[in-house]
Every structure is written in C-alpha cells, then in structure tokens.
Amino acid sequence: MSNVVQTLSIIKPDAVERNLDGQIKDIFLNNGFKIVQEKKIQLEKQEAEKFYKVHETKPFYNDLCAYLSSGPIVVMILEKENAIIANRELMGSTNPQEAAEGTIRKKFGISIDKNSVHGSDSTENARIEIDFFFKS
Numbered sequence: 001m002s003n004v005v006q007t008l009s010i011i012k013p014d015a016v017e018r019n020l021d022g023q024i025k026d027i028f029l030n031n032g033f034k035i036v037q038e039k040k041i042q043l044e045k046q047e048a049e050k051f052y053k054v055h056e057t058k059p060f061y062n063d064l065c066a067y068l069s070s071g072p073i074v075v076m077i078l079e080k081e082n083a084i085i086a087n088r089e090l091m092g093s094t095n096p097q098e099a100a101e102g103t104i105r106k107k108f109g110i111s112i113d114k115n116s117v118h119g120s121d122s123t124e125n126a127r128i129e130i131d132f133f134f135k136s
C-alpha cells in the first residue's frame with residue numbers, strides 16, 4: 001500500500017546565505033521528492049519562537065530562534081512515499097559532525113546550529129509545521 005505523505009523542510013539561513021538553496025533543492029528532486037510549494041521568507045524572532053516552541057525549555061532555545069530569524073530561509077512542502085522518514089535520512093544527524101556520508105548536513109552543515117536544513121520529525125509535527133507556513 002502506498003504511503004505518499006508530505007513533510008515540511010526548511011533551508012536555513014547558513015545555507016541560503018551561501019547560495020546553496022538551488023543545490024539542496026536538486027538533492028531533494030534527485031531523491032524522488034516533489035516540491036509541492038515553496039517560498040523564500042525571513043521570520044521575525046517572535047515567529048521563530050512560535051515555530052520552535054517545542055524546544056522552549058531547552059538551553060539552546062534563544063540562540064536557535066535568533067539564528068532562524070537572522071536571514072532569509074526557504075520553506076518547502078515536500079512530498080514522497082514515507083516523506084518524513086525519507087527526509088530525515090537524507091538530512092542526516094542533527095550534528096553535522098555525526099551525520100553519515102552523502103547526507104545534506106554532512107555535505108553542507110557547519111555546526112549543530114548552522115546545520116543547513118530542518119525537517120519535520122513526525123506526522124503530527126509535519127501537519128503543524130506545514131500549516132504554520134502555508135495555511136492561508
């Protein structure tokens with residue numbers, strides 16, 4: 001039975017700043033993802049705080065929100081069979097130093113903060129994150 005689903009992907013400020021968004025989008029397309037919608041935006045810090053609310057008790061929360069709102073990002077709805085898991089595999093570990101060869105974070109990530117991409121981690125969060133950016 002097919003399980004084509006959608007997930008939310010963000011190309012973070014470190015990657016957009018280095019003009020890597022085209023290359024990263026090509027990686028998604030070459031791995032069978034469809035980019036259903038996309039837009040380039042810059043968040044206000046308050047919006048980043050809302051997006052990352054699940055991390056609000058973490059010590060890195062403030063820096064994380066300041067960083068996500070520090071420059072333009074590209075947000076995309078990606079679609080594929082088992083897209084949530086497939087995207088997390090393609091991104092690699094949160095810390096680029098621990099990411100496997102061939103993953104986006106291994107290739108482009110600079111640090112655990114500047115790790116180039118974000119992807120939804122569950123079906124529920126994918127829906128919440130897609131609505132956050134694309135619900136009209």
Ligand code: CMP
Nearest residue numbers: 055060064094112113114115117118119
């Ligand atoms: P992301 O997948 O966007 O989700 C939350 C982000 O917090 C994560 O990527 C990292 O960039 C960032 N982060 C910073 N420090 C940590 C940490 N110690 N553990 C997990 N995530 C961290």
